[in-house]
Amino acid sequence: MTNKDYEQLNKKASPPSKSYINIPYAFLIGGIICTLGEFLSNTYQGMGMEQDTAGAVVSVTLVFLSALLTGLKIYDKIAKHGGAGTLVPITGFANAVVSPALEFKSEGMILGLGAKMFVIAGPVIVYGISASIVYGIIIFLFKLY
Amino acid sequence: MELFLEYLKAFVVGGAICAIGQVLIDYTKLTPARILVSFVVAGVILGGLGVYQPLIEFAGAGATVPLTGFGSLLAKGVKTAVQEKGLLGALTGGFTASSAGIGAAVFFGLLVALIFKPGDKA
Numbered sequence: 377m378t379n380k381d382y383e384q385l386n387k388k389a390s391p392p393s394k395s396y397i398n399i400p401y402a403f404l405i406g407g408i409i410c411t412l413g414e415f416l417s418n419t420y421q422g423m424g425m426e427q428d429t430a431g432a433v434v435s436v437t438l439v440f441l442s443a444l445l446t447g448l449k450i451y452d453k454i455a456k457h458g459g460a461g462t463l464v465p466i467t468g469f470a471n472a473v474v475s476p477a478l479e480f481k482s483e484g485m486i487l488g489l490g491a492k493m494f495v496i497a498g499p500v501i502v503y504g505i506s507a508s509i510v511y512g513i514i515i516f517l518f519k520l521y
Numbered sequence: 522m523e524l525f526l527e528y529l530k531a532f533v534v535g536g537a538i539c540a541i542g543q544v545l546i547d548y549t550k551l552t553p554a555r556i557l558v559s560f561v562v563a564g565v566i567l568g569g570l571g572v573y574q575p576l577i578e579f580a581g582a583g584a585t586v587p588l589t590g591f592g593s594l595l596a597k598g599v600k601t602a603v604q605e606k607g608l609l610g611a612l613t614g615g616f617t618a619s620s621a622g623i624g625a626a627v628f629f630g631l632l633v634a635l636i637f638k639p640g641d642k643a
Contacts, residue, residue, distance in 0.1 A: 385553050395547040402543035403536035406587070410535025411528050413582030418524075431585055432621040438586065439622060443629035447637035460542030463553050464560055465535070465586045466622060472557060473626040477634035489634050496554050497626065500588075504561040505615045508595035511569040512603050512611025521603045 381476070381495065398459050405454065405461030413438060413465075435466055442467035446474040472496035527581065534576065534583035557588060564592020569600075594618045 413434050420430035445451040451471050455462040462468055473493055480492035494501075515521045542560065545551045551559070567573040573593040577584040584590050598618020602610030616623075 382552065395544075398547055399540050399543045403540040406539025406542075407532035407536025407583075410580075410583040410586045411532045413535075413586040414528055414531035417582050418527075434582065434586070435591075435622045436625040439625040440629050443626070443633045447633035449640050452640070460546055460556065461536070461539040463546075463556060464539045464542040464588055466588060466591060467586075469557060469588060469591070469622070470626045470629070472554075473630040474633050477630045478637055479639050481634050481639060489631070493627065493630055493634070496557060497623075499554060500557050500561050501619075501623065503558045504565060504592060504595055504619070507562045507565040507592070508599045508615035509611050511565060511596050512599040512614060513608070515569075515600060516603050516608050516611055521600055 385496075401457050402459045402461035402464075405458030406464055407461075409438070409461070409465045409467055438465070438467050439470040442470035443474045446471050447478065451475075469497065469500065472500075530580045531583035534580035535586055536583075538584075538587040538589060560588040561592040561595070564589035564594075565596045566592075568593025568596030591619065591622065 416434045416437055417427075417430050420433050421427060425433065442451055445454070451462065451467070452475070455468075455471070462471070473496070476495045477489050477493040480488040482488060483492070538560075542556050545556055545559075546553070564573065567589065573584065573589065574597075577590065577593070585594070595615040595618055598616075599611055599614030602614030602617060604610070606613065
């Protein structure tokens, strides 16, 4: 990541305002996104989906909404106030995928859009999956499963 | 009333997890990318230790929508896969469990990047 990307991301997640404003905003916006998730989960289960399936479809729905709002430049506007409230939910992960993909489209389909898509998501996957593999090896060795 | 309480729990727990993220951004200089990575890894650890599942049962989407929930999903997927396939499951479980979210992010990301124009570089 170049310094400029870093600055932009940093600015996006930490608006130049005080913590006593930032933290309640993060709580509020993050809480609203999670409440929306709960509402979707209830709706899908009401349609007859099992809980696990509904959970996955909720993730897909939120990722879709976040991708769309990122494309429409709305997500970044919410993120200016929401800070970690828009970063920490799965919508923040989706935003971190879509935003650089869109921004670096001009550098080409392969090394621009295709590669830059993983600037943030890549590390998340690398360390998340690796942690889960370590966990898997531990429970296998000590028969904790 | 019961439904209201359910939404309230999702709101408060989800909001609190996000507020922790904001505290980390404001007071530790952790970059957003590091926050994302830390929350997913923390979720794997908390899920693996079995302490995250009770939070999910309490708060529903308030615990599953934040990235800690994504991490706990990885741990859960690995556990199921190890039960079914032994050691191989340690490698496959995380991807299996996260495939819907990552697949969606990649595919919708591609579509949006193709359809929309990049914003003004502010």
